[in-house]
Amino acid sequence: MTVTDVRKDPHNLTLTMTTEFGASVEQVWELWADPRKLERWWGPPTYPASVDHHDLSPGGRVTYVMTGPEGDQHRGWWTIVAVERPTSLEFVDGFADADGTPNLDMPTTSAVVTIRALAVGRTQMEVTSTFGSIEQMEQLIAMGMLEGLTAAANQIDAILANQP
Amino acid sequence: MVVDLDRQSAEEIDRVFHALADATRRDIVQRVLDGEWSVSALAREYPMSFAAVQKHVAVLERAELVTKERRGREQLVHPNLATVRRAARVLEGLEALWRERIVRFQSVLDDDL
Numbered sequence: 001m002t003v004t005d006v007r008k009d010p011h012n013l014t015l016t017m018t019t020e021f022g023a024s025v026e027q028v029w030e031l032w033a034d035p036r037k038l039e040r041w042w043g044p045p046t047y048p049a050s051v052d053h054h055d056l057s058p059g060g061r062v063t064y065v066m067t068g069p070e071g072d073q074h075r076g077w078w079t080i081v082a083v084e085r086p087t088s089l090e091f092v093d094g095f096a097d098a099d100g101t102p103n104l105d106m107p108t109t110s111a112v113v114t115i116r117a118l119a120v121g122r123t124q125m126e127v128t129s130t131f132g133s134i135e136q137m138e139q140l141i142a143m144g145m146l147e148g149l150t151a152a153a154n155q156i157d158a159i160l161a162n163q164p
Numbered sequence: 165m166v167v168d169l170d171r172q173s174a175e176e177i178d179r180v181f182h183a184l185a186d187a188t189r190r191d192i193v194q195r196v197l198d199g200e201w202s203v204s205a206l207a208r209e210y211p212m213s214f215a216a217v218q219k220h221v222a223v224l225e226r227a228e229l230v231t232k233e234r235r236g237r238e239q240l241v242h243p244n245l246a247t248v249r250r251a252a253r254v255l256e257g258l259e260a261l262w263r264e265r266i267v268r269f270q271s272v273l274d275d276d277l
Contacts, residue, residue: 002270006259015258019266023273031272041268129258 004124016128020118028115028123029086032056039064047074052100056083062091063100077102081110089113107131183227188212189220193229193243202238 005018021028031037035051043049047066054062062078075096082090094108112128183189188210195201195209207217221241224230233240 002266003263008259015262017259017262017266019269021270021273027273027276030276031269037272037276040272041265044264045268127262129262 014128014130016126018124018126021123021125022121023123024121025115025117025123026086028125032089032113033085035062038062056080056085056089058082063096073098075100087115179227180229183223183229186220186223188217189224192217192220192224192241196230196241196243201241203232203241204238206241 002021003017003019005016007016008014031041033056035054038054039049039051042051042064043066047068049064049066051062051064056062058080060080062080064076066074066076068074075098076093077096077100078091078093080089080091082088090110090112092108092110095103095106097103110130112130114126116124118124184193191210192201192206195206203218203221204214206221207214210217221230221232224241225232228244231242231244233242
């Protein structure tokens with residue numbers, strides 16, 4: 001079991017997920033620090049991510065584009081708030097316009113990642129994800145839902161199209 | 165993102181899917197979640213006729229994603245938060261997103277060890 005604990009705090013609009021991996025702290029950190037590794041897990045398989053800019057220093061930016069099944073592209077960005085390699089990373093995650101400019105009308109979330117050794121080759125990673133406001137949370141989740149439902153709708157359309 | 169829709173009938177789900185499969189309608193839902201919009205104010209935001217926007221709102225209304233209220237000469241569009249929330253299950257959605265990420269995270273780690 002990779003995920004060992006999940007805490008949801010509706011009052012503080014926070015989700016905290018604790019996970020354990022059979023790897024070293026450095027190996028876990030590399031999945032955040034190496035853009036080629038990051039893009040292999042950040043986006044869902046149906047929306048693979050491609051990281052075009054990756055600067056994990058305070059004030060630095062990470063930008064990425066996710067490409068959907070119909071070639072539709074969705075851009076996102078992180079702004080790095082704090083970093084202490086290889087054990088902690090804090091960033092704000094948001095959406096961007098087609099040209100990569102951060103869209104500040106869209107909701108953002110803050111993430112704090114903490115990585116620590118439990119034993120040799122055993123590492124704990126805790127991710128805390130926080131929304132700015134209930135309205136933002138509802139908006140973001142509604143959009144997540146919209147994407148999920150749209151993907152499902154497209155699948156249904158594809159199935160229907162293949163019927164005689 | 166995994167969404168638990170088991171309490172909705174297949175027909176309701178079908179209407180919600182159909183309503184949200186269109187970018188303009190998704191945009192309308194996002195706008196009305198953010199504040200009050202009249203149909204005519206919405207119509208000014210899109211490169212299409214008032215009647216076309218009105219049709220989009222009607223599709224959303226049938227899917228129970230929005231409600232319409234007449235105020236004087238204006239028709240105001242409100243989000244139906246019960247439907248939006250029920251389908252969303254706010255933090256559960258975020259949890260599902262991160263659980264999926266962690267599964268992929270583990271497999272990238274496994275590949276590299």
